[in-house]
Amino acid sequence: MANEEKLNEIEEKILDVLNNSLFGMSITEIAKKIDRNRMTVAKYLDIMHAKNLIDFKKVGTSKLWIPRERTLNMNLKMALIIQYFQMYNSAINEYLGNKKYEVNRQIGIKIGENIFEQYFPKAGLKAKKFSDLVQFCAQAMERVYPIPSQIEPKIIDENTAEVIIEPCLCQGKAENNSICEMQTGIIIGLSKHIFDNISIEEKGCMCDGKSYCSYLIKYSP
Secondary structure, rough: OOOHHHHHHHHHHHHHHHHHHOOOOOOHHHHHHHOOOOOHHHHHHHHHOOOOOOOEEEOOOEEEEEEEHHHHOOHHHHHHHHHHHHHHHHHHHHHHHHHHHHHHHHHHHHHHHHHHHHHHOOOOHHOOOOHHHHHHHHHHHHOOOOOEEEEEEEEOOEEEEEEEEEOOOOOOOOOOHHHHHHHHHHHHHHHHOOOEEEEEEEOOHHHHHOEEEEEEEEOOO
């Protein structure tokens, strides 16, 4: 009986912190919030997952845990989020006219900078390798991307890489192409704190018939 009460107590604590998390939480983050060690939390997460109380999404090699009921509503929420972004994008483009791509990239850069400042420490990042930078950008974007998407980094050579987003908010509609320009800016905003000599351009787009959107990152040492 005592063990069952302890299990229920810890489950309630975990659900409470997850319900107050916008993007989901890692095992380490949960353990810190409820003041338990990581191995104990991992055991309870497995139990709760088996009971369909929680679910997870993969971000790189890590898992971010979320309440199960949030997962069940994901498809409806995703449709509404996509619709909102596309309507917002349409309104912004109408206002900006022929400057829409330039300004959307600048907006993306500012978003990328804000993501970096909020979620990632500056200390030590200057020393990372280019391949680490690409992995970092992909994981950062996947963590905050407004719909469930696979954001995959592909290293081409020691100074060139590609980041793939599938599916993308643009959904292959030409009128939403400037959303992809904003995403180019987000990658710039994230990466410029680590490497100064980085150039980023869109390589492929669903708006051009591709099955995904991708961005080419080049580093000039």
